[in-house]
Amino acid sequence: MRIGELANSAGTTTKALRYYEERGLLDAPRRTNGYREYDESHLRVVQEIQKLREVGFALEDTRPFVECLRAGNEDGDACPDTLAVYRRKIAEVDAYLTQLTVVRDELRAKLAAAALRRDNENTGE
Numbered sequence: 001m002r003i004g005e006l007a008n009s010a011g012t013t014t015k016a017l018r019y020y021e022e023r024g025l026l027d028a029p030r031r032t033n034g035y036r037e038y039d040e041s042h043l044r045v046v047q048e049i050q051k052l053r054e055v056g057f058a059l060e061d062t063r064p065f066v067e068c069l070r071a072g073n074e075d076g077d078a079c080p081d082t083l084a085v086y087r088r089k090i091a092e093v094d095a096y097l098t099q100l101t102v103v104r105d106e107l108r109a110k111l112a113a114a115a116l117r118r119d120n121e122n123t124g125e
Contacts, residue, residue, distance in 0.1 A: 006038040010046040017046065023059060025049060025066050045069055048076040056093075061085055 020026035065076035
């Protein structure tokens with residue numbers, strides 16, 4: 001299939017596919033007429049990239065998953081390198097959640113203090 005057909009099948013744009021190709025995540029042999037020739041394996045790679053991007057992976061983080069698929073694995077997360085990426089991303093999310101918890105607690109404390117001041121002003125204390 002040609003790039004437009006792949007883009008339609010994947011629900012993306014040809015510009016995105018060319019960017020993936022530029023970044024070395026999508027490779028397609030060229031026909032003698034110069035057109036790229038894509039097949040179902042390329043569609044699978046694009047879908048893997050999209051799935052990972054939807055849950056917050058940076059494009060570069062998808063590389064081990066793409067390489068795992070290219071190695072002939074049924075799933076992009078069947079390789080040790082992909083497990084390491086999952087572990088790193090979970091650690092990043094955990095750190096972010098910890099940071100958000102601190103911010104939430106600070107906001108709650110500020111709200112409580114402001115509400116107490118307001119109540120004291122209204123009661124004349």
